[in-house]
Amino acid sequence: MKKILLAFAILTSLIYTSCSSDGGSGNNTTVSVTSDFTSRYVNENITLTATDGDGNNVTSDATFYVNDVAIVGNVYTSATAGTFNVKATYDGATSSNLSVVFNAVPIPLTSITVTSNPSFIDAGGVLNFACLGNNGSSVTANSTFFVNGSAVTGSSYTTDVAGTLDVYATHVNSLGATLTSPTIQVTVNPVINFNKRVLIEDFTGTWCQFCPRVSYAIEQVKAQTSDVVVTAIHRGSDPYNFTGATALENQIGLTGYPTAMLNRNTEWNYPETSNASINQAVNLTSGVNPKLGVAMETTTSGNTSTVNVKVKFGKSFSNLKLVVYALEDNLIYNQTNSTSYYGGVNPIVGFEHDHVLRAVLSSSILGETITGSTNLNDEFSKSFTYTIPGNVNASNVRFVAFVIDSSNKALNARQAGPNENQSFEIE
Known part of the structure; x- marks a missing residue:
């Protein structure tokens, strides 16, 4: 009996010892890490806390790592900006990573500068202003801009006369202080404005069944404006x-017919007869002024016409070309028609074909180079001779001249009949 009691006592002692063990590095231990801040400026402190799976604060017994490098204690700071991964280990367990961001200390906004785009402009153009803080921040939206001492609305300004503009800006910073930028100067160049015309070049044919659509569209444009030149x-x-x-x-x-080009480098939108397309052409007679005018002096005697083309420059230009055409009106010939225009008949018997290209008087249909000085107030002139062939009615001959730039865009155009003396259409 004593032996049995002794054995029972030993077994009980073993069980108690096993159950009361603190587990050492037991597999059930977990740890998590938190920080009092997840975003700080450089050189500011963050304090880290470690908690075990039962919610106990084990910070004093944990080891903390920043970017896998152990630190002393649980307070960390960084002298450089960036994102840092923080973790903790405790009793053999490792926490998940916690991201902490250290930001550069913002530079106080203490001064501003103003810029203009462009920094020089032709009279009538629009300037766009911007305001930048010394810390690199854009404060344009919250700044007031002044031109020659007067505040403007918004951040843009439309010039009207030539001269020099004094431009500066003011801005109230977060501390309530009014900052004033240094004054910059913007040069506004003098210009001459001219009446603006749109050029329509209609690629067509009497055989072309859909070409009457463009002819009709041209008539609609002419009904709305006289500032149209057609070939x-x-x-x-x-x-x-x-x-x-x-x-x-x-x-x-x-790629096909009909095709109509506006100012030579823009295709007229299909269908040309729609209100939107009519407006597309008409709108090209307004907007930004071409600053370039064309005038012609024409004389016709017998079968010989002389055309003196003059171009006046309202600002400085370069790389310009001149194109000169001889046209004929009132040509009567049947027109194939598969459209609903002109009564929808096919063919259109006795259709009147106008502004038909008969000759290119310039050295190339792609234009010949305008030589000499092409600056403000300069003029270029050149005379052309057209020997009218026997199949062309001299009384129905007209002339077209236009100037194109380096992108082949027609800047302005003019038409003239026989024995006409034109002056520049200065506005």
Whole structure:
């Protein structure tokens, strides 16, 4: 009996010892890490806390790591900006990473500067201002801009006369202090404004069943504005076929007929007869002024016409070319028609074909270089002679001249009849 009691006592002692163990590095221990801040400025402190799975604060017994490097204690700071990964270990367990961001200390806004885009402009143009703080921040939206001492609305300004503009800005910072920028100067160049015309080049043919649509659209444009210059370039099996148009067709990438180009480098939107397309053409007679005018002096005697083309520059230009056409009106010939226009008949018997291209008087249909000085108030002039062939009615001949830039855009155009003496259309 004593032996049995002794054995029972030993077993009880073993069980008690096992159950009361603190577990050492037991597998059930977990730890998590928190920080009093997850975003600080450089050189500011963060305090880390470690908690075990039972919610007990074990900070004093934990080891903390920043970017996998152990630190002393549980307080950390960084002298450099960046994102840092923080973790803790305790009793053999490792926490998940916690991201902490240290930001650069913001530079106080103590001064501002103003800029203008562009820094010089032609009279009538629009300047756009910007305001930048010494800390790199844009404060344009919350600044007031002054031109020659007067506040303007918003951050843009439309110039009206030539001269020098004094521009500065003010801004109230977060401390309530009013900051004033240094004054900059913007040069406004003098210009001459001219009446603006739109050029329509209509690639067409008497055989072309859908070409009456463009002819009708041109009539609608003419009904809304007199500032339109039209040339009809007939191609194909056509009594008015103009063989010299190939280079121009290649330049614009023509793919079919009808095609109509506005100011040479913009295709007229299909269908040209829609209100939107009519407006597309009409709107090109307004907007930004071309600062370039064209005038012609024409004389016709017998079968010889002389055309003196003059170009006046309202600002400085470069890389310009001149194109001069001879046209014929009132050509009567049946027109194939698969449209609903002109009564929808097919063919349109006795259709009147106007502004038909008969000759290119300039050295190329792509233009010839304008030489000499092309600065403000300069003028260029050149005379052309047109020997009217027997199949062209001299009384129906008209002339078109226009100037194109380096992008092949027609800047302005003019038309003239025989024996006409034009002056520049200065506004």
